[in-house]
Amino acid sequence: MGPDLSVVIPLLDEAPNVEELCRELVETLDAWGRTFEVVLVDDGSTDGTFEMLSRLHAADARLRVIRLRRNFGQTAAFAAGFARARGRLIVTADGDLQNDLRDIPSMVDKLEEGNDIVCGWRKARKDPWLSRRLPSVIANALISRATGVRLHDYGCSLKIFRAEVVKAIRLYGEMHRFIPAIASEQGVRIAEVVVNHRPRRHGRSKYGISRTVRVVLDLATVKFLLSYSTRPLQIFGLVGLLMGTGGAAITSYLGYIRLFGGQAIGDRPLLLFGILLVFTGLQLVTLGLLAEMQARTYHESQGKPTYYIRELLDSPVDEPAVLPGIRH
Numbered sequence: 001m002g003p004d005l006s007v008v009i010p011l012l013d014e015a016p017n018v019e020e021l022c023r024e025l026v027e028t029l030d031a032w033g034r035t036f037e038v039v040l041v042d043d044g045s046t047d048g049t050f051e052m053l054s055r056l057h058a059a060d061a062r063l064r065v066i067r068l069r070r071n072f073g074q075t076a077a078f079a080a081g082f083a084r085a086r087g088r089l090i091v092t093a094d095g096d097l098q099n100d101l102r103d104i105p106s107m108v109d110k111l112e113e114g115n116d117i118v119c120g121w122r123k124a125r126k127d128p129w130l131s132r133r134l135p136s137v138i139a140n141a142l143i144s145r146a147t148g149v150r151l152h153d154y155g156c157s158l159k160i161f162r163a164e165v166v167k168a169i170r171l172y173g174e175m176h177r178f179i180p181a182i183a184s185e186q187g188v189r190i191a192e193v194v195v196n197h198r199p200r201r202h203g204r205s206k207y208g209i210s211r212t213v214r215v216v217l218d219l220a221t222v223k224f225l226l227s228y229s230t231r232p233l234q235i236f237g238l239v240g241l242l243m244g245t246g247g248a249a250i251t252s253y254l255g256y257i258r259l260f261g262g263q264a265i266g267d268r269p270l271l272l273f274g275i276l277l278v279f280t281g282l283q284l285v286t287l288g289l290l291a292e293m294q295a296r297t298y299h300e301s302q303g304k305p306t307y308y309i310r311e312l313l314d315s316p317v318d319e320p321a322v323l324p325g326i327r328h
Helices: 015-032 049-059 074-084 101-111 129-147 175-186 211-228 233-259 269-302
Strands: 005-011 036-042 063-067 089-092 117-121 159-162 190-194
Touching: 005 015, 005 074, 005 101, 015 036, 015 049, 015 101, 036 049, 036 074, 049 063, 063 074, 074 089, 074 175, 089 101, 101 117, 101 159, 101 190, 117 175, 129 175, 129 211, 159 175, 175 190, 175 211, 211 233, 233 269
Parallel strands: 005 036, 005 089, 036 063, 117 190
Antiparallel strands: 089 159, 117 159
């Protein structure tokens, strides 16, 4: 039987923080009193992080270490940790000591009130305003509006998930921050709690404002997956039909004035525009049909369900249900 809790933490060149991080985490969870494991993912560190992790693992077997062959990125590191986590609940956190790990027990309590995901909100964030906080505010507003899952702080790594929720998600790009939005497809219950945020003590952040562009591009992917992953024809086909209808109207008008008005249309830019709309509309409808086939292949090849069950009340298979008022 696995532990109650798995804590997954990606690390990249965090040698100055590793020992204090593990000590604080183990002390907090020992005092919490439930079984746990810590899955530490070395994402291609070059500063001795892995050597320190090896030493810490030898002293405490509850600290499990995964060493990636090179730096694959934070999302891939989380995915590696999720795949090997054995706990009923899975916590994610950063390895820079800015997340206060003493918030974990209270977040677990919040989850067990009936939620499936609990997200941390760094309300009093201890980061530079221009390079970190301002882009974060803009990104959070954009993500909340686009996905319909309104959170104050998508970028906070301190989150708790039920294992069956997060293990069903495939992560690519920078999508670890979108896990609550992606999981909303399953009909999960999401809560947000204010957590303590601390200044960085050692080293410097590995992530800057340049990552914002990649986040915006991944947001477009997430929006499509949430809204049209099982019905792509409805977006491509709709745009294609609108463009095709507009093109047909333009070419019909030009044909009318040529046949009945005797006007020359061969040198009119509007003719080329109408033809462009017709052919582009036809291509988009065709693309939508191909995307429908691809979507079906995607879901069927992975056994990915198109629905999720929260609870099931059923009768035993060997005892037929007896309905009130019916005699057997």
